[in-house]
Amino acid sequence: MDGTKTEESPRFYHCRNCTWKGASFRASCPLCGSFEMDFSVTSGKGRVVDLVPVLFPPKNLKNIGAYTSVLVRFEEGFKRFGIFAGAPEKLSIGDPVRIESFNGDTQELFLTNG
Amino acid sequence: MERKVAIIGVGIEKAGESQVPSWELFASAAIEALKDADLHRNRVEALHVGNVYSAFTEMQTNIAPLMLTSIGIESNVAAVRYETACASSSIAFHQAYLGIASGMYDVVLVGGAERLRSISGTAVQEAMASSMDGSERSAGLTFAAYWSYVARAYARKHRIGDAQLESLLAEISVKNHYHGSFNDYAHFQKEVNVEAVLGSPQVAPPIKVMDCCPFSDGAAAFVLAAEDVAKNAKAPIWVAGTAQASGSYSASDRDDLSVNPAISVAARKAFAQARIGPKDIGVAEVHDCVNIHEVVCLESAGLFDEGRGIYAAAERETYFDGSCPVNLSGGLKSRGHPVGATGAYQICEIAQQLRGDFNGKRPEKANTGMTVNVGGTGTAVTVNIFRREE
Numbered sequence: 327m328d329g330t331k332t333e334e335s336p337r338f339y340h341c342r343n344c345t346w347k348g349a350s351f352r353a354s355c356p357l358c359g360s361f362e363m364d365f366s367v368t369s370g371k372g373r374v375v376d377l378v379p380v381l382f383p384p385k386n387l388k389n390i391g392a393y394t395s396v397l398v399r400f401e402e403g404f405k406r407f408g409i410f411a412g413a414p415e416k417l418s419i420g421d422p423v424r425i426e427s428f429n430g431d432t433q434e435l436f437l438t439n440g
Numbered sequence: 441m442e443r444k445v446a447i448i449g450v451g452i453e454k455a456g457e458s459q460v461p462s463w464e465l466f467a468s469a470a471i472e473a474l475k476d477a478d479l480h481r482n483r484v485e486a487l488h489v490g491n492v493y494s495a496f497t498e499m500q501t502n503i504a505p506l507m508l509t510s511i512g513i514e515s516n517v518a519a520v521r522y523e524t525a526c527a528s529s530s531i532a533f534h535q536a537y538l539g540i541a542s543g544m545y546d547v548v549l550v551g552g553a554e555r556l557r558s559i560s561g562t563a564v565q566e567a568m569a570s571s572m573d574g575s576e577r578s579a580g581l582t583f584a585a586y587w588s589y590v591a592r593a594y595a596r597k598h599r600i601g602d603a604q605l606e607s608l609l610a611e612i613s614v615k616n617h618y619h620g621s622f623n624d625y626a627h628f629q630k631e632v633n634v635e636a637v638l639g640s641p642q643v644a645p646p647i648k649v650m651d652c653c654p655f656s657d658g659a660a661a662f663v664l665a666a667e668d669v670a671k672n673a674k675a676p677i678w679v680a681g682t683a684q685a686s687g688s689y690s691a692s693d694r695d696d697l698s699v700n701p702a703i704s705v706a707a708r709k710a711f712a713q714a715r716i717g718p719k720d721i722g723v724a725e726v727h728d729c730v731n732i733h734e735v736v737c738l739e740s741a742g743l744f745d746e747g748r749g750i751y752a753a754a755e756r757e758t759y760f761d762g763s764c765p766v767n768l769s770g771g772l773k774s775r776g777h778p779v780g781a782t783g784a785y786q787i788c789e790i791a792q793q794l795r796g797d798f799n800g801k802r803p804e805k806a807n808t809g810m811t812v813n814v815g816g817t818g819t820a821v822t823v824n825i826f827r828r829e830e
Contacts, residue, residue: 348690349690349693350573350689350690356688356693376589376593378592378645379642379644380582380584380585380644381641381643381644382643383580383582384565384580385562386578387580393580395579395580395644396580404692405692406692407576407579407580407691407692409579409580433574433575434579435578
């Protein structure tokens with residue numbers, strides 16, 4: 327599993343020389359400057375950092391209607407945005423969430439409670 | 441040795457809806473700028489222009505030489521288009537400044553043009569979203585959602601309740617519409633009240649429609665010249681400081697969305713070049729694409745302490761007669777946001793403010809002005825300081 331295929335969990339990137347972790351590719355570490363970068367695949371579990379209801383979905387998400395954008399800190403320590411298709415009242419800051427589905431081609435990442 | 445550089449002529453088209461292509465719109469602004477500078481077009485040695493979406497909205501690329509041809513300049517001068525989202529034309533300015541300061545050129549025509557109203561709003565939103573991190577966009581982050589995250593982060597940090605936050609943000613829109621109602625070149629020349637802003641449809645709570653700027657068509661141009669040329673101009677406005685910085689492209693990587701370190705870095709550099717501080721700024725145009733961003737710009741640039749910028753409009757400090765007049769054009773909210781031209785509008789407006797011939801509200805006295813222009817989710821930033829010399 328390398329995090330690039332549909333139905334897998336997404337990659338996160340990390341530095342082998344320090345503690346930096348992030349959701350997006352880096353050729354060198356933004357924290358320590360090391361070129362010793364690597365990636366792993368997340369467990370898919372994390373907690374809500376913040377959330378925002380999106381009442382006018384963009385074209386790629388028109389089919390789901392209004393949704394909640396969620397910023398999640400995954401248990402590996404990196405943050406990434408995801409989509410919660412349920413009502414925003416069902417989520418609060420600090421709540422546990424997990425990846426419900428991920429599409430490696432489109433990078434669409436859906437979250438669910440738990 | 442670095443040479444002094446000045447704006448010697450400006451030209452602005454009314455922002456709003458245009459029936460002509462962006463390159464023709466730009467040509468009109470450019471001719472106005474050349475007339476204002478009392479300079480023959482043959483003196484132009486280069487064109488630096490901002491434009492973002494002509495490939496999406498007008499199916500036209502390679503737009504800089506087309507703009508040159510539309511102006512009527514057929515000589516073999518350099519022409520280049522800059523694309524850094526909403527900061528495109530102020531970065532075109534920054535590069536033109538460097539070209540003159542280095543001695544490469546004596547006269548550069550600078551500006552921006554955009555046409556966004558000729559296609560559907562959904563298509564414009566799709567095009568604009570391409571200025572964000574692609575994986576974050578795919579994972580449901582929209583520009584409105586991003587600014588909602590920023591507003592929420594700001595409110596949490598400074599312990600502001602939901603209702604107070606929405607009311608204070610609405611005061612910023614009210615202030616900018618008030619200023620814009622006096623600007624003949626503004627997209628929306630009408631006042632609004634707090635109730636209208638609070639009652640407008642939600643987009644991404646707490647952000648509502650009236651917290652956000654419109655998409656506009658528009659073009660603005662100015663003539664930038666070296667001191668030898670500028671000293672003979674009727675009212676040169678000197679570039680006192682100009683700096684560019686870049687923010688992290690992924691919003692999820694940032695620890696604190698309520699500030700923009702790239703604005704702070706660019707502002708510090710621009711102030712150092714100008715050898716002045718924030719209290720010396722007499723008038724400013726800052727990037728209020730969404731009203732919370734006016735607050736981020738004011739605080740990150742050092743014009744207000746952190747946690748104070750949100751109150752500035754409600755306490756009338758940023759009105760034309762306040763202690764720190766901001767967005768007397770109406771800002772992006774009321775003057776409009778022709779994306780690739782917005783930075784050029786800001787610079788032209790500040791030049792006019794310092795000359796004393798701005799067509800709208802003016803501060804009682806201002807010798808020094810500032811622009812803060814920001815692209816994407818805070819990723820491309822310029823801060824520029826201008827000065828009138830007595």
